[in-house]
Amino acid sequence: MKKVVLFGAGLVSPPLIRYLLDGGFHLTVASLPGSGARKLVDSHPNARVLPLDVNDRDALREQVAAADVAVSLLPAPFHPLVARACIDSGVHLVTTSYVSPEMRALDAEARDKDVLLLNEMGVDPGIDHMSAMKVIHGEQEKGSKLVGFSSWCGGLPAPEANDNPFGYKVSWSPRAVLLAARSSARYLLDGQIVDVPPEKLFTDPAVVEIPDIGTLEGYPNRDSVSYLDTYGFDNGQVRNMFRGTLRNQGHCQLRTQHSQLGLFDDATEHDLTGTTSKALMETLFGAPLEDT
Incomplete structure (x- = not known):
């Protein structure tokens, strides 16, 4: 029986845990x-839960070293720690995160040791890449001349669960959601x-019409230009390259206002002991808030 070690038991881990256990x-x-990892495995005979801090090298x-494959669903800054251990142990690694400079710096050594560091294997990035290449390869097989590429992807709450002003619910790392809002x-x-x-x-935000879904809005998703090479495009021929993130209408306006109010600032620390949400907002805004 193949052994998999999964690092992290956050919001994105339950489907993978079920998939691996159902797969034997x-x-x-x-x-x-x-x-909460123990609850996720639900006493399955082929699973065990191990308390571990990845900073303990x-x-x-x-x-x-005891596994055939390692999967890291930890916050992205911790992936290089796991990758380092995988290279040293000759074990392949899978993550769902973008390739960071720290991860890229390990590529040559991993190749020398025949260790696969397979990143961007989530929804976005991940499934979006797979669907993109399916379309691109299909057009190339037809002999089409590819001069531009545009794709949209987004994780949205089901319509019946879309019940907050954001039109969004956190299904991955909450901190990473906020950090992504500060990305160029x-x-x-x-x-x-x-x-x-x-x-x-x-x-x-762009207005995006999705068949059978309706009107959504979207914004640019990180560095699309870097995927010209990844997707195998002729850089001299392609004039448009865009990857975008979809959200429900109104989401981008709220995010803009939050940014202007400094709610994405992580440079200032606040003592929240005994502090109400209203008091914190008054501190951030520098003005009293009226009761509603």
């Missing part, structure tokens, strides 16, 4: 104590690179 794999879920390497973006339009600074990310 032996699964070790390694996560911080109190993460020896404990991390021990669990990686880049895409190719009519042969020219367009750079979007973080403070402008949500200010001019």
